[in-house]
Amino acid sequence: TDELGLITTTIKSRADEIRYYYARCPICGEEQRMLWENISWGKTRDHREVRRKKLARYHCRACGMAWGDTMRDKAVRATMKNGWRAENLVDRPRVVAFKLQSWYVQSMSEAAADFLEGQEDPEKLKAWVTQHCAEEWKAKVVSKTESAILKRKSEYPSLVVPPDAIALTAGIDVQKHGFWFVVRAWAEDLTSWLIQYGYLLNWPDVENLLYNTAYRIHGSQNTMDIWRAAIDTGGGESADSDWSRTEEIYQWLRSQPQYPAKVYGIKGASHIRALAAKRIKITRIDTLPSSGKLIPGGLELRLLDTTQYKGVIHFRLSRKDKTEEQEAETQRFYIHSETEMDYVRQLLAEEWRADRKGVYQWRQISGRPNHFLDCEVMAAACADNEWLPSLQMFADYLRQECEEQKKRESVS
Numbered sequence: 001t002d003e004l005g006l007i008t009t010t011i012k013s014r015a016d017e018i019r020y021y022y023a024r025c026p027i028c029g030e031e032q033r034m035l036w037e038n039i040s041w042g043k044t045r046d047h048r049e050v051r052r053k054k055l056a057r058y059h060c061r062a063c064g065m066a067w068g069d070t071m072r073d074k075a076v077r078a079t080m081k082n083g084w085r086a087e088n089l090v091d092r093p094r095v096v097a098f099k100l101q102s103w104y105v106q107s108m109s110e111a112a113a114d115f116l117e118g119q120e121d122p123e124k125l126k127a128w129v130t131q132h133c134a135e136e137w138k139a140k141v142v143s144k145t146e147s148a149i150l151k152r153k154s155e156y157p158s159l160v161v162p163p164d165a166i167a168l169t170a171g172i173d174v175q176k177h178g179f180w181f182v183v184r185a186w187a188e189d190l191t192s193w194l195i196q197y198g199y200l201l202n203w204p205d206v207e208n209l210l211y212n213t214a215y216r217i218h219g220s221q222n223t224m225d226i227w228r229a230a231i232d233t234g235g236g237e238s239a240d241s242d243w244s245r246t247e248e249i250y251q252w253l254r255s256q257p258q259y260p261a262k263v264y265g266i267k268g269a270s271h272i273r274a275l276a277a278k279r280i281k282i283t284r285i286d287t288l289p290s291s292g293k294l295i296p297g298g299l300e301l302r303l304l305d306t307t308q309y310k311g312v313i314h315f316r317l318s319r320k321d322k323t324e325e326q327e328a329e330t331q332r333f334y335i336h337s338e339t340e341m342d343y344v345r346q347l348l349a350e351e352w353r354a355d356r357k358g359v360y361q362w363r364q365i366s367g368r369p370n371h372f373l374d375c376e377v378m379a380a381a382c383a384d385n386e387w388l389p390s391l392q393m394f395a396d397y398l399r400q401e402c403e404e405q406k407k408r409e410s411v412s
Contacts, residue, residue, distance in 0.1 A: 015097035017090040021083045021104060023075035030062035031079060034072075034101065036133065039108055047116035056108035069107050076104055102132040120330055122315045123279070123308055143351060144317055149344045152317065154193055154334040161185050161217045161224050162193050166395050168215065170229035171378025172206060172263075173371045174249060179206055180371035183215075183226065184379040188395040189330040192316070192383070196336075197343050197372055203252060206231075210263055227394065228387075229263040230378035233301060247288045250299055265299065266378060268306040279305045280386045302381070309377040310350065310362050346372035 022031045041055040050056060057066040067075060076083070084098060103111045111132040118125030126137045156162055165185035173180040179200040185193045195215055200206055214223035233249045253265050281303040287294055316333035320326070335343070349370035350362045364370055383391045 015095050016093035017086045017088070017095075018097045018099055019084045019086045021076070021098075021100055022079055022085055023072070023083070023104070024078035025060040025063060025065060026067075026071055026074045026078070027065040028060060028063040030060060032061050034058055034104060035061075036101070036103075036111075039103060039112060040066075041109065041112045045116060045119075047113040050109050050116060051113040054107060054109040056103075056112040058103070058108060069109075072104075072108065099134045101134055122311050144314065144348055146341065146344050146348065149317065149335065149347060150339070152334050153337050153339060156193060156218055156336055158194075158196055158336045158338045159215055160336075161195060161215045162187075163218050163220070164191070165193065165217075165224070166398055167227040167383070167391060168195065168224055169379045169382035170209070170226050171375035171380075171382070172200075172229060172231040173374045173378070174232050174234065174245060175371075176245065178202070180375055181206075181209065182372060182375040182379055183209075184376070184383075185224075186383045186391055188392070190316075190383065190391070191319075191328075191330060191332040192334065192380075194335040194339060194343075197339075197375070226262065228382040230266045230302070230304075230382050231263055232374065232378065233265040233267055244289065250285075250288060250295065254295070254299060264382075265301045266381065267301055267303050268374070268377070269303050278386060279308045279384060280381060302387070304377065304381050306374075306377055307362060309380055310373070311352070312380060313347075313373075313376055314352075343372050346370055347376065349373055 020033050023034055024031045038059045038061060039056055040059065041050045041057070044050060044055065054069065057068060058072055059066050065071075086096075101111075111128070114124065114128045114132060118128040129135050129137050154162070161168065162185060164187045166188055167186050168183055169186065170181060170183045181196075181198060181200060182194065183196040185195050200209065210226055210229055214225045216223055231249065231253070233246050233253075249265060253263065256263055283301050283303055284298045285295065285301060286298045313333065316331045319329040319332040321332065322328035346369055348365075349368040350364050350373060352360060353363055354360045381387060385392055
């Protein structure tokens with residue numbers, strides 16, 4: 001994705017002339033560029049249905065005839081001798097670029113399905129723009145205000161799990177003298193609710209949060225505990241020993257129950273280039289960083305692309321509730337009804353802005369701590385479908401358990 005984006009940026013800056021392909025309508029003979037806005041796929045928003053049933057059609061700009069993939073192939077072949085044309089002719093161009101969108105050669109339903117998937121994930125939208133449209137990706141992150149975040153308050157107080165939630169995740173940011181944390185509840189469609197946030201003083205407090213804390217489910221006598229947690233393994237000196245804080249975290253992680261595992265070590269990275277659009281990369285370490293001592297059996301860590309996750313959080317903060325005109329969007333992001341300004345300011349502690357070279361990055365606002373933002377990144381990673389077993393797998397398991405329970409009750 002990034003390489004394709006770089007190519008399109010280079011074309012824009014270096015090409016004297018850009019040529020596009022024109023197809024001829026098999027019905028009326030009109031020659032035209034196949035523009036995205038002329039592609040439709042009916043009313044469905046299900047990308048799987050669009051891809052499976054091949055619903056996408058291109059509509060001729062002149063006669064309105066809907067082309068399927070077969071008719072599209074005829075339209076493209078009809079101009080093979082003179083299909084490439086420049087919209088802005090240049091006298092004696094030295095560098096000529098050719099741009100061809102995917103829907104000229106691949107099934108149009110693939111582009112339509114990937115577009116629909118992109119409405120649920122900003123990274124997939126980026127891939128659609130660069131790979132299908134052959135255009136430069138221009139990242140847009142609208143800065144949120146504190147008042148806008150406060151409008152995301154749900155009806156549920158702290159420590160109460162909404163009935164639609166199926167799992168709780170936690171993110172823990174380690175400091176020299178303590179730990180910042182958040183606990184977030186997740187529905188199957190990745191809508192989420194802040195359940196608890198705060199500061200812990202020591203390792204026993206962390207273990208009590210992870211293993212001994214159960215949250216009441218709204219409208220029920222049932223409770224839910226934390227399904228998965230991530231803890232930052234970043235460096236720095238330890239307050240209580242000769243080890244670095246990283247080594248202290250490694251040793252603590254090795255002392256935790258492994259089957260089933262609940263807490264995982266992570267490291268933040270601004271971008272995991274080797275994995276393109278992926279957000280998580282699993283790695284293993286065999287030695288302690290300072291002493292070089294061997295770690296028996298090694299230790300598994302997850303590298304998180306923090307740039308992507310921060311963008312995902314801002315994307316989710318913009319997702320809309322149900323209205324009279326439309327259904328609620330997926331991946332809505334809520335805070336609990338008792339959330340205070342300290343959390344809000346930390347959540348908004350970084351801005352997406354360009355440096356002097358025009359390179360966009362998340363940059364921390366001077367003097368503002370960002371611990372809760374880091375915790376939310378980790379909590380979001382725990383619910384990411386790239387992290388296996390995924391939240392979707394967990395939802396499928398719960399459904400199966402519920403069905404088996406009903407069968408047992410019907411027999412008894």
